[in-house]
Amino acid sequence: MMTTTNSIARPAGHRLSWALDRLPPQPDPLPHVDLADLPAPTTGQRARAATTAAATGLALAAIAAALSPAVIAFSPAAALAATIAWTITPAYAVWAGLATQLVCTVVWLVNLTRTERAATPAGNPGQVLALREEAWFRLGAEHWTRRQRATSTILFGLAHLTWYTPILAGLLPMLGATTYMSEYLAGTRAAGPAHGLLQATTAHATYNRVAVPITAAALVLAVIWTTTP
Structure with missing residues (x-):
């Protein structure tokens, strides 16, 4: 499946424009990228994905032990519901937050699935979304300053923080973004930006497959840890 320059250009008026507009412009012309050329993940990429995902899970568990489930497992919407419940009946605050988070997660997954299917009628939606x-967030970074690369990494994490997603789970993609940036720069130095983009996409898609179940398990354990007497 060919992914043309139109599909990798930053869209105007997108919900992430507040972040994308703060980054240097994409190179002109944009490289043509074909997902049929997407390389299989290397052993090193799989190892880095597993290590980063495990670090994410440990970070969630450690913060859960020190703080509360509201900071770990709740989205802004669920945290608001828990706060309201606390003012009425403190004993049910956590459960109100958990119930709201369950609804938020279902809504988020449904919306994400619809968006991916509409944007990618054919092919692997996970790979297209990662690309x-x-x-x-990364194309052209070989010409950026260190500050601009750091800004991209931070904005990438903030872009994952929505009304529905758990607060820290939305911010922790910053950890993965540092790996994706390294993969893009290494691939670009080796064979140009199109190759760098495909190499970073492979790392991104590999991380997502590992991180999603690990992070979900960490969120569940965080809630159990902080709600068990």
């Missing part, structure tokens, strides 16, 4: 995020 677009890499193109929007």
Whole structure:
């Protein structure tokens, strides 16, 4: 499946424009990228993905032990529901937050699935989504300053924080973004930006497959840890 320059260009008026507009412009012309050329993940990429995902899970568990489930497992919407419940009946605050978070998660997954299917009628939606995020946040980084690369990493994490997603789970993609940036720069130095983009996309998609179940398990354990007497 060919992914043309139109699909990797930053869209105007997108919900992430507040972040994308703060980054240097994409190179002109944009490289043509074909997902059929997407390389299989290397052993090193799999190892880095597993290590980063495990670090994410440990970070969630450690913060849960020190703080509360509201900071770990709740989205802004669920945290608000828990706060309201606390003012009425403190004993049910956590459960109100958990119930709201369950609804938020279902809504988020449904919306994400609809968006991916509409944008990618054919092919692997996970790979296409990873490619677009890499193109929007990393393409051209070989010409950026260190400060601009750091800004991209921070904005990438903030872009994952929504009304529905758990607060820290939305911010922790910053950890993965540092790996994606390294993969993009290494691939670009080796064979140009199109190759760098594909190499970063492989790392991104590999991380997502590992991180999603690990992070979900960490969120569940965080809630159990902090709610068990």
